[in-house]
Amino acid sequence: MFDIREKPNMVESAFLIGAYFDRRHKQEGFDLLEELAELVTTLGINIIGKELVFSREHTARYLIGSGKAAELMKQAKDIGADCIVWDNELSPGQQRAWESEGNICVIDRHEVILDIFNMRAKTREARLQVELARMEYSIPRLTRMWAHLDRQGGGAGGGVGGAGAARGEGETQLEVDRRLASKRLDKLRADLEDVKKQRDTMRKDRTRVFVPHVAIVGYTNAGKSSLLNKLTAADAYVENKLFATLDTTTRRMELPDGQSLLVTDTVGFIRNLPHDLVQSFRATLEEATQADFLIHVIDASSMQAVEFYKTTTKVLGELGAGDKRVLLVLNKVDLVDDARLMELQREFPEALAISVKTGQGMDDLLHRLDEFLIDRVVRLELDLPLDRMDLVALAHQEGKVLTEDYESGRAVIQCVIPKRFESRFAGFVPGFVESEARKKGKK
DSSP states (O other): OOOOOOOEEEEEEEEEEEEEEGGGGGHHHHHHHHHHHHHHHHHOOOEEEEEEOOOOOOBTTTTTTTTHHHHHHHHHHHHSSEEEEESSSOHHHHHHHHHHHHHEEEHHHHHHHHHHHHHHOOOOHHHHHHHHHHHHHHHHGGGTTGGGGGGGGSSSTTGGGGGOOOOOOTTHHHHHHHHHHHHHHHHHHHHHHHHHHHHHHHHHHHHTTTTTEEEEEEEESSSSHHHHHHOOOOOOOOOSTTTTTOOOOOEEEEEEEEEEEEEEEOOEEEEOOHHHHHHHTTHHHHHHHSSEEEEEETTOOOHHHHHHHHHHHHHHHTTOTTTTTEEEEOOOOGSOOHHHHHHHHHHSSEEOOTOOOOOOTEEEEEEEHHHHTTTTTEEEEEEEEEEGGHHHHHHHHHSSSEEOOTTTTEEEEEEEGGGGHHHHHHSTTTHHHHHHHHHHHHO
16 A cells, blocks of 8 residues: 655654755744754654755755755765755655755655654544545655666566556556555545544534533643643643644543533644644644633743744634634743743733642632633522422533532522523522512512
8 A cells, every 4th residue: 555655764863954045034943953853853763963054045956055955965974864854845856856866865844743643643533634644745755655666667568467568667556556545535534524523523412511611722742731631630641742642632620619621632733834734633623613712831941932822823823713712821830940930921921820740820720710711600599499409400410519408498509500591590599589579669
């Protein structure tokens, strides 16, 4: 079956290259190259060299100038690298040029992220999404993958089943693979549509019970899964690596005022995330668009915290979640000094400072979640006759009953319920009947 070559499995040492084309963007280029190093390290590949280069213009063949390209190819060989990893995205033609002339494996940031996603995917949905993205990336590169066919003859006996007459070397196999790839793409898209329908059904089941829903979003490795575990006592996978989470996890928690809240962990964002990955993971990221509001987690210990915030906000806008109410959280404040924390709080004045690791600020976060939901629920004290136990059952089913007392021969309860049910209980709130009578008397 057609697939991209498993290059990282063959690679032990890598030489990283990043190019920038505007001198004002030098620092950004440096930061992105450092992030690429983290990504490559996540694949278990040893980095033996890095080079940030400036080019006045993009070139069609090498992306940068031919002289600099030849110099970098030689540099990679001299230091013993068996792979060049580009931070910039290369076209299929550029990738072929670097590989054929440098006689070395060449991949780009896009392919690195795809391989990390492939390594991390656990559920059927995530595996389908990764395979779809990998297929879409690989199809334009089919000719590169079939370079071994160059040794085959193109005469009447060449090709598959002798059908290669008057065709280029390996052309018949390419056509077969393109047909297989096209069919596989259609199948993947259909399977993902089925997954989306199943997810929609699960969401409808959740909304029937009317439990508010929050999605945790943020840059990769910001501490989203750790926050989910802290809030809900869940067991979401946590690791200090990029893209440790690809599959969404939803858990239920109880807030200080007694009401319940569904909390969902989502896949992390990253700068220059390939567009096809955003599209492929749309079903997963839709949790952010369907949530009542978002918790946006920012890694306070990162010097690129502001840039990471902008990246996440941009992707949320692309997903249609840009208008959601957002609770900003500065995580890992135990790793920063007071001066850095004050700087971040000036940049994000509405953000809460917390440390999931030490528990700092977690009580403030819980109370802020209460405040975010205050317009959705109402707290009532009810005095119900025992023949209205249907209302007691409704309070249990749709809300949260805090206290119950039946010693007086009546049901005296305190509860938190969705506001849309308030009118059903209005006649049993002490003082309500007298208040309504006074209103009628004045009329």
